[in-house]
Amino acid sequence: MASPSEIADRPMGLRERKKLRTRATIQQEALRLFRERGYAATTVDEIAAAAEVSQSTFFRYFPAKEDVVMYDSLDPLMITAFRAQPPELTPLAALRGALVELRRTLPREELERERERHLLASTVPELRARMLTSLTGTVELLAEMVAERTGRPVDDLALRTFAGALVGISLATIESMARGSVEDYFDTYSRALELLEQGLPL
Template structure:
């Protein structure tokens, strides 16, 4: 990703180690199942110690829960010109968010696991609430409203709900997100 170009060597090494742990964890989850995979197995597959694993992730659940795209997307939305509507700013940011195919597939796998694995359901609900709070902050900032404004929260919840409704249809989440924005802009005609 573009953000990696501005990072120093230490940050790139940390990002590489974190990515390796996640990649190996997801490979093991696909091979033997989430519940059957242990932190020690993930660490061994990633060729790091269990102690190193815990420097990057609080627990196995966090490997799936951590969302690396949301903070990047939010920064991109905030950087959009002030005159753009909320949906136009999100659309522009989403179109600028360039993921390569492995990153797209990883995100699709992460979301699918997050919303289908029984052990992750509690964390998934926390993640949904976090996403709504995060979107509410950005929407409020762009619309000169408060994050607690009921309409701001409803819009944020509608965005999150629309994406959640097609978890099984990913990996083309970006295309679907753009369709959701088009649907919102059209006044949600049914």
């Protein structure tokens, strides 16, 4: 997995922007087909046809069908928003500020696409297994983000415990997506961060 600096500072030339548009189109069409036909019933050929790309192009961007769902296009935006928060903020406060920024600036259709992606990842058995496997990489990414802000080494136990707690919050709140809107999920996640900030009083 790329480091926060590599993700956020990656150059965005014309070719790179075209690749991002193609990747986004494939994912958008795949999610639409999954919604209409179901994940298992949708084939790679159908996704490629809907996105108007060849099968080989599909596999150039996504090694397997499940990778279409697992690809998170918001990572670079989240990292940029996190790094832009005032340096005096704690990592938790900076994370909350970054979430507020994304919620304010991202188009609703993009937020809905993210909601749909997470719902698939949490409800389709093979995707859920893949999501759980990927959590180690998520912990690494969060640890690197917080290490950069705090100046602590990335293997610091407190830092890694914090990163693990953030992943735990994601797992604990993801079901709220099925029960409500994108706004509901953001509110639930923000409240969970507040509880963590308070020391999880029980």
